[in-house]
Structures are given as C-alpha cells and as structure tokens.
Amino acid sequence: MRAILYILTSLAVIGLAFWAYRENYATQQALGEADKLHQNIRAAHSRLAVLKAEWAYQNRPERLRDLAEINFERLGLLPLHPDQFGMVDQVAYPPAPLLPITDPIDVSSAAAKEDPL
Amino acid sequence: MIRTPLRPLARILEARQKGENPDAIERENKRIRHEQMRDSARLRAEGRLFVLGAFFFCAFAVVGARMGLLATTEPVEPRAHAPGAVISASRADIVDRNGNILATNFDTHALYAQPKHMVDPVAAAEGLVKVFPDLDEERLIKDFTGTRKFLWIKKKISPEQKQAVHDIGDPGLLFAPRDMRLYPNGSLAAHVLGGASYGKEGVHAAEVIGVAGVEKYFDDYLRDPANGNTPLQLSLDLTVQAAAERVLWGGMKLMNAKGATSVLMDVKTGEVVSVVSLPTFDPNNRPRPATEGDASDSPLFNRSVQGVYELGSVFKIFAAAQAIELGLVNADTMIDTKGPMKVGGFKIGEFRGKNYGTLSVADIIVKSSNRGTGRMALQIGIKRQQEFLKSLGFFEATPFEIVEAAGGKPLLPKRWTDLSSVTISYGHGLSTSPMHLAAGYAAIANGGYRVSPTLLKQEGPKLGPRVMSERAARDARTMLRKVVSKGTASFGEVPGYHVGGKTGTADKPKPRGGYYKDKTLATFASIFPAHDPKYVLIVTLDEPVETSGDKPRRTAGWTAVPVAAEMIRRIAPLLGVRPTVEPVKEPVITLTSSN
Helix, strand or coil: CHHHHHHHHHHHHHHHHHHHHHHHHHHHHHHHHHHHHHHHHHHHHHHHHHHHHHHHHHCCHHHHHHHHHHCHHHHCCCCCCHHHCCCHHHCCCCCCCCCCCCCCCCCCCCCCCCCCC | CCCCCCCCHHHHHHHHHCCCCHHHHHHHHHHHHHHHHHHHHHHHHHHHHHHHHHHHHHHHHHHHHHHHHHHHCCCCCCCCCCCCCCCCCCCCCEECCCCCEEEEEEEEEEEEECHHHCCCHHHHHHHHHHHCCCCCHHHHHHHHHCCCCCEEEEEEECHHHHHHHHHHCCCCEEEEEEEEEECCCCCCCHHHHCEEEEEEECCCCEEEEEEEHHHHHCHHHHHCHHHCCCCEEECCCHHHHHHHHHHHHHHHHHCCCCEEEEEEEECCCCEEEEEEEECCCCHHHCCCCCCCCCHHHCCCCCCCCCCCEECHHHHHHHHHHHHHHCCCCCCCCEEECCCCEEECCEEECCHHHCCCCEEEHHHHHHHCCHHHHHHHHHHHCHHHHHHHHHHCCCCCCCCCCCHHHHHCCCECCCCCCHHHHHHHHCCCCCEECHHHHHHHHHHHHCCCECCCCECECCCCCCCCCECCCHHHHHHHHHHHHHHHHHCCCHHHCCCCCCCEEEEEEEEEECCCCCEEEEEEEEEEEEEECCCCCCEEEEEEEECCCECCCCCCECCCCCCHHHHHHHHHHHHHHHCCCCCCCCCCCCCCCCCCCCC
16 A cells, blocks of 8 residues: 555656656746747837837928928918818808609600601 | 563573672663663764755755856846836837827947957058048057057947948947937927937947936936836927927027027916927037037027026016005006106116106006006015015926926025015016016916926816916906007017017126116017917017117017017917907996886
8 A cells, every 4th residue: 555655656756747847848938939029029119119210200390391392382281370260150061962763754765766856 | 673671581580599689680771771772862863963964055055056156147137027017128208298209219339349359450440431531540540459458439320330330341340239319300399308318338238318408307217117118298299399499480580689489388287388499409419518608608508497587577467466466456546657766766767768657557567667567566565576476486496397497596686675676576686587487477377376387298277376366367467468459569469369468678687787788688478368368478589689670679579579479370270279359348237228
C-alpha cells in the first residue's frame, strides 16, 4: 500500500514537473509574441504620430490661407463675414414629393398614321 | 532496537553470589544507557544543524548570486505588462479646444561620432561638411584624429541628412534616436506654447523639457508617461488665434506700432480663446534671450502677461461702476468737471486741456473726463477703491497658466494717497498687464462676478465671488456701449455685434521719470455684444501713429479701436456669435388707458 502511494506521488511530481516545464515555455512564447505585438503597436503609434503631425502641418492656417489665395479663381473662398449668417426662415422647405399616379391612361401613337387628318 | 535490561538477571544473580551490590549494576547500565541517549540526541541535533546550515547557505548564496547578476546586467523593462499599460513614453501633445494639434512629437535622430571606430576620419569629416555646410572641417578632423572617444555632431537631423550621412559609410558615425518637439503651426500662439529643448542626453534617448510658456508650466504633466495618450487641452481656438494674429499684425503695420497685443476671453468661464503678442517668434527654433537692449523689445517678451503698463482711461469704468455700486451716484448724476482741480498739490487736467463743464456720470465715461472720474474716486475713498481693485485681481499676478504670467505682477504706488487714488481712477499710477484688464472687464460683462483668466478648456461657467451688483455691472455696460455709439470709440462700431468698450491712451513713461510726449500706449477694452456680453477683447498697440491726417494721431480712438473693430468683425463669426439687432429697452408703462 505504501509502495503504491510512493509510486503515485513520484509520478505526480514527474507529471507536474513536465507541466511546469511546458507552461514555462508557453509563457515565454506568449511573452515574446506580446513583445512583438507591443513593438508593432509602438511602431504603428509612431507612424500615426507622424501622420498626425503631417496632417497638422499641412493644415496650418498659414498654408490654408495661401492655398485659398492661390486658388481664389477656382474656389472663391473668402473669410467668414457677419452678413453670411442666414435665418432658418430663409431656407426653403424641400419640394413636396409628387403624388402617386393611381389611374394611368395608356397613350399610344401606333394608330397615328391612320388618322384621316 | 533491542533494549538491554537495566537489571539483567544473570548478572544480578552472579553479583549476589559474590556478595556485591546488585544496584551498582543497575546504575552502571543506566549510565551506559544515558550516554547512548546523549550521543544519539547529539548526533540528531548536529544533523539538523548541518541541514539548516546548508539550507541557509544555499538561500543566501542564491540571493547573493541574484544580486550580483542584477547588478552586472543591463536593466530591462519587465516583459509582462499589465493590461492597458501605456506604450508610448513620449511627451504628451498639446491641442486646442477643438482638438487641433498645437504641439506634438516627431521621431528624429541625433548624429554622434566614435572616432576610434572610424576607418578614414579625414574622408568622414569631408563628407560631413558636404552634408552640413555649417560644420568646421578642420575642427572635425582635429576631433576625429585626436584623443576624443565620443562627440556629438548634430542634435537634430532630417531623414534626408541621415541618409546622406549613411552614404558616407563610416562605421564611426552613429545615430541616436530622438524625440523632437514639433509645433506644426509655426509661430502661431508662440508665446503661449513657449518651446522645448533637451535635458539629459544619452545615446538611446534624450529628455525633452519645456523651457517656456505652457510647456514649462505643465512640464510635469506633459512628461508623466501616464499622460502619454491624453493630450493637454487648451482653451485656445486655432482658427480664431490665426485670424486674430493676422488682423493684429496688419493693424500693427498700418498704425506703425512697434508692438501689439490682444486678449480675447470668454466672460463666463475665464477661458482665453486667443492671446496674441507681437512681434512673435517660431517656437520650433526659439531665439536666444536678448543679452543687450530692452528685454521688452525682444520677440520673446509676452506683452499680454509680462507687459505691465499704465493702461490709461480704460480704468475709468471701474471708478464709475464702483461709485454706482456704492450708491454714491447713478448713471445720470451730474458731476462738475470744471477745472482747476488740485489734489495733493498736483493739477488734474483733461485731454488737450479741454473743459467739459458739468457732465452726467455716463457722459464722463463717454467723453473720458479725468476730473470727473477723479471726483468720483475722491468720493469713493482710498480704502474702498483699494478693496474693489483688489477684488478684481489688480493687486497680484494673474493665475494664467504659463510661467511668464507669474512675472506680470502689477506695480502699485508705494503710498496710496488721495492723488494716487485720483490718478488710478483714470489709469495712471497703477501698472497692470492687458490680461488683468481682460479679467476686470469680464467681471463687468458677466454681471459682476470675478473670473480668473485660464488657459485650460473649462466645462461650464466658472464664476467666482460677486464683486459688484448686477445693476452696477449693467449700468457700466450701458456706458461702455455709449462710448462706442457716440463717444471716443466710434470706429469700434461693428454692425450686428453691438460693441461696447472704453479707449485708453497713456503716455509712455521715460525710464528716468517723466513721460514721453510722442510715445503712447493705445488700448481699447471692449465687450461684445454689449447687451448680452459673451467675450471681452483687449487690444493694445505700443507706440502707434496714424498718419492719414495733417497731424499724426496717437489716441486709441484712431489706432487701437479700428484694429479691434476689424478683429471683432473677423473673429465673432468664427466664434459662432450671430449678428443681431440690439433689443430695444421695453418702455416702462405704468398706466394704460383704454378708450
């Protein structure tokens, strides 16, 4: 009875050792993958930061003003002016949709030539 | 174990036969047994001590070995991150109230050299000079062939320059990654943003530290890695700021001024939507502080908070508002403004020696009578005047969140006499910054509550304690409106926006006492729309001259007011303020008759 207990215990120890060994390597691999992902995220972040900076730089007010001046003939952009504020009353309602045609009349010109006139 | 009996029968019998004492045998056996027990116990104890000693030795050896290992290896970040850990460790961005970027980071490289790894130092130096013409070739050759092991060559290089240096192909030329602070809008809001530079520098990274403005004020916040993804949101509006800078720059040039500043502030929250100080600079390439000449002429000087000036007649409205608040006068009370008026042996005169006769309080403001406000100030008294101005924040530096603001401490008279009281009532003898003035006017505009100017976006109104009654504030606003509709600021009329305001023209003080005759500081402090004010705008021009007439004109009405009006015309629509028709006061009807 005691011998069986010893054998079972040592088997359990071997099993647990094997499990711990595998878990260790699985963890190492997961950490490696996470590292790689973090690196990718970091790279993506820095790319995004560059793009944002570029966007802000391209949209700086000075450049937009110059562009508006260069393209004035095509776009005709002017600074916002107080008299450009409109009233809601000035906006027309959209035209009412046409009523549905409920009794269509068939019109044909097939017999036009036979008309005596 | 087989125990030997203490009294073995055989030996007892034998002893009895010999007539010996059998107890001696028992004692002898007991002694032997005790010795055996002692030996075994000792052995066990020794064994235990040995095991314990071995265990402790191993444990301490492990700890020691680990410590040695940690001490000798390069530090590494823990590999397992907690979820949600910040990935970017760069300085936080600064954005405007709508999220437009004002300051961000950019990856760049620094160039350094390790001469002992160089293959051909002379060729490397020649190549470097071709890429960077500002480098000194002889100096480089001397450095590369000398005893130096390490030297920085350039702090920031562009990708093209990096490629060109790469093409030189010398293994002794190396690149260090750098975070660079970038202000994509160039000189826009330069005085607010300040600038950044490098602190401690290493081969792998360098600290970016703020050197001025909001970058320095919030340096700890911006550098905290926990805030890497939460930008600092300012109350500035990029579009409004750009328009204000352009209008003010144009106005400064038209009026031949050497400097100008403007402050646009929300009257209920204290948010500064735009603050301009001209001349300006590019924070990407911050100039060095001037070592000679007047510091206030340097582009780095922030006139809006550091420029502490006697702002002149713009202060008159505070005397009038306080007199109404205290019940000494109302808007229609007649006050004699005839001269001569002497206070403390000093003659109080009017602009160009005019004499307005007897005026109502409203007309004193409209015509800007020094003697009129002086008489009100004498009625108010020194103590009450001091308390009122203190409650409006004119006694200490503004809490505006840039480092320079703390330097803008108002200059108060050393002894506050009756004369000081009179001169301060029309804006002389008390020097404040335009930011102080904006906060003071905001209190009138928002119905009598103190507000603190702030640079951070606020949620909802941030009204402080009440400093004057609703009625005093309303009467003061009506007077300010009259100044524009029929007084000294008639150029300030902007159709639809009902500007109210007060002009102030102060002669500039000479450094050695006295005042210049031909150098003025023209200020227009305005609120709009006057019947329901939303914003305060202060425009100050430094030494303006308007030369369209026969004689050069230097008063604020001819210089600062038209600039402010143009600014309101440009920025009010951008702020979403609708032009409206001023509401007519409802007629007071006490009795109606019906036929």
